Amino acid sequence: MTQRAETVPSALAGQRIDRMVALVADVSRAEAVTLLAAGRVRIDGAVAAKVSERVAEGAVVEIDLPDASPPDPGVAPEPDVAVAVVLTDDAFVVVDKAPGLVVHPGAGHGHGTLVAGLLARYPEIAEVGDPERPGIVHRLDRDTSGLLVVARTPAAYDHLVAQLAARTVSRHYQALIVGRPDAAQGLIDAPIGRSPRQPTLMAVRSDGKEARTRYEVHERFDRPSPTALVTCRLETGRTHQIRAHMKAIGHPVVGDIRYGGGRSEVSCPRTFLHAAHLAFAHPVTGDPVTADAPLPGDLAAVLAAVRSA
DSSP states (O other): OOOEEEEOOOOGOOOBBBHHHHHHHHHOOHHHHHHHHHTOOOEEEOOOTTOOOOOOTTTEEEEEOOOOOOOOOOOOOTTTTTEEEEEEEESSEEEEEEETTTTBBBTBBSSSOHHHHHHHHOOOGSSSOOOTTTBBSSSSTTTTTEEEHHHHHHHHHHHHHHHHHTTTOOOEEEEEEEEESSSEEEEOOOOOEEOOOOOTTTETTTTTOOEEEEEOOOEEEEESSOOEEEEEEESSTTTHHHHHHHHTTTOOBTTTTTGGGGGGGSSSOOEEEEEEEEEOOOOOTTOEEEEEOOOOHHHHHHHHHHHOO
């Protein structure tokens, strides 16, 4: 059993406990309800009595999570999983991943993944790359929306992975961050590794892996609390890199309660992070391939509300 605890930030005060559990434990609302029904959620030490219970600012929510189990071997195609295709080619497909959609099966996420939806449309990817995450060249966190490229042939997979290793793939993310950076742009060059206090989180640490994130500020806002709209460009691709780096410089991503973004007064349904631009060399011809994806409706609504505040 693994225990996770989080103090309720002001932005989530008054929210239902099932939503708080889903955000803290990084699970679906249905999984959060299951945890509550099993008595595995406590608020200030007392077992949460019902899913509709509201949480108060400063309350400590504790969740007992079952130990992770390895995913089932192989992935079954699932035609019902929606896949938004942006570009398609004999060698690859670029998709715009929806928020809340897990990229590939893992502990607690055996079904309903992006990979399962892709296999139903492109069955040939079953023979590409890792059989537990076929075709997947890079990934996005569950709550992060936006672009990723999937290989359709083994040769394309090897070529795209090599491009990522050589850092020639361009990946730009839009993010709304807490606070207003003084500089119009900056480079965060700080190694990242597992947090010694919370192994499910990443943190800047001297013995971590090299990680570099460039950011550029586009807009600054004062209300309802100081925030800024930025573009983050990955020069490396570490787990939770943008989230950990922005937290390290005191500007966590709005809505990202696991990395400190819950202290903003901006109401946001999830982590405000979207993979908006992707560019790479075609794995066969070498020609440039570019794709762009606008902010999805939920984040666009948050940004519109901040702009009008």
